[in-house]
Amino acid sequence: MPDNPAPDRRDFLRLAAAAGGAVLASALPGWAAAPGKDFYFVQLSDLHWGFQGPPNPDARGTLPKAIAAVNALPAPPDFIVFTGDLTHTTDDPDERRKRMREVKAQIDALQVKTRYLMPGEHDASLDRGEAFQEFFGPTHYTFDHQGVHFIVLDNVSDPAGRVGAAQLDWLASDLARLPREAPIVVFTHRxxxxxxxxxxxxxxxxxxxxxxxxxxxxxxxxxGHIHQEHHHRTGHIAHHAARSLMFPLPPPASQPLRQPVAWDAGHPYRGLGWRQVMTRQAPLRLALEERPVAA
Incomplete structure (x- = not known):
């Protein structure tokens, strides 16, 4: 746990207003288990370290800007999660490892040392996650924090974009030990x-x-993966996509091809950002705050 307490609800909303970010409440009502303490975490996604091109003329600057902003938060998050595509794809195994080495050095500048990482298809689909595991460890795992069960799934190491039978069995075994009312948060890339x-x-x-x-x-x-904020429900399960730190992508089906949104020199970093998730206990509520990349 950080030395400083997590911001309370009023502080959290004030932070959102000051940052010009949007706050979305995602409820997990009726949780009856013994709660832990309130906490919050930060989600960063789709860093694409190694990318070069006109959609982002500051390709080596946006990640350091986000890291500096996270380090400057008035109260540190309990942990930081990276939901994939830490690096941009390359066919060269040596270049892939060079990019992972560089992005790891960038991430090590974070003052919060509790971090959870998972691959995106740019990191893992060409070698089934081999290089990712050398630098960052397992591609799927679980952890628990303040009474919440977190599951990290890998749906990218398989080039066909599957979780796969072995991981599905692993997931079923993990879930079998939990009560049906347990609060569960899943992190994945696609x-x-x-x-x-x-x-x-x-x-x-x-x-x-x-x-x-x-x-x-x-x-x-x-x-992550879709490089834009997006919210959806499948039955009672809420799904929240995060923005990218490299370039935004257009809304689904809005144009024939999936092409990055062009850089707007008049509004640099538009569409780029990261997220804070404030977790309120008993009953559990999640408040999402979208934070922009600032010039």
Whole structure:
């Protein structure tokens, strides 16, 4: 736990107003288990370290700007999660490792040392996560914090975009030990539902993942991949996509091709950002604050 307390609800809303960010409440009502303390965490996604191109003329600057902003928060988050695509894809295994080494050095500048990372397809699909595991450890795992069970899923190491039978069995075994009312937060890279499969915005066996999660009353999913804020529900399960730190992508089906949104010199860093998630206990409520990348 950090030495400074997490901001209370009023402080959190004041932070959002000061930053010009939007706050969205995501409820997990009726939780009866013994709660822990209030806390908050930060989500960063789609860093694409190594990318170069006109959609972001400050390609090596946006991640350091986000890290500086997180370090400057008035109260440190309990942990930071990175929901994939830490690096931009490359066919060269040596260059892939060079980019991972560089992004790891950037991440090490964070003052909060409790971090959870997972790969995106740019990190893992060409070598089934081999290089990612060398630098960052397992591609799927669980952890618990203040009474909340967190599950990190890997739906990118398989080049076909599947979670896969072995990981589905692992998930089922993990869930089997939890009461049905347990608060569960899932982190993954691709959406688990069919947002827009034509643009690879889906998981081939995502329906099987959701089928295993469905019996649990209080589930929230945070993901990346689509480079924009997006909120969706599959039954009682809430899904929240995060913005990218490299370039935004257009809304699903809004144009024929999935092309990055052009850089707007008049409004630099538009569409880029990161997220704070404030967790209020008893009953559990999640308040999402979207934070922009500041010039």
């Amino acid at each position: 959406p688990l539902f069919d947002l827009y499969p034509q643009w690879d915005w889906a998981t081939r066996d995502g329906a099987e993942v959701l089928q295993r999660l469905d019996p649990y009353s209080h589930v929230t999913v945070f993901y």
